[in-house]
Amino acid sequence: MSENPFIAKMEQHSNEKLIYILTTDKDGFQDEALQAAKIVLDGRDISGAEKLKIQEKIQERERIQKEAQDNKPKSLLKGPGIIVTILVLVPPMVLIEDRGMGITFLIALAGFGAGHLVNHFYFKKKNNA
DSSP states (O other): OOOOTTHHHHHTSOHHHHHHHHHTSGGGSOHHHHHHHHHHHHHTTOOHHHHHHHHHHHHHHHHHHHHHHHHSOOOTTSSTHHHHHHHHHHHHHHHOOSOOHHHHHHHHHHHHHHHHHHHHHHHHHHHHO
């Protein structure tokens, strides 16, 4: 039986990285690479309690990253906000021919504000679903 070509690479990783590969990121690796990670991790003789502690640390970091991603401001180009922005901006810009800079600014402010507001509630509801 030939030696697993991924063992040398997996030996370079920390215990935390190996556990991350075997639990959270296993879809990103070939079966042979996962087997190598397991062999290397088992060879390090880490206690079950220590493995559990590392897994909890990884899960907490993943939760924080997901939460940060969910709370990241959404672009107007995503979701229904762009449609609302266009619907609020276009009619006054087309219909009001003689508008000054102040009026143009207020129309733009109303359009983008409405779009952001719609996206805020849309993504809040979507994230809570």
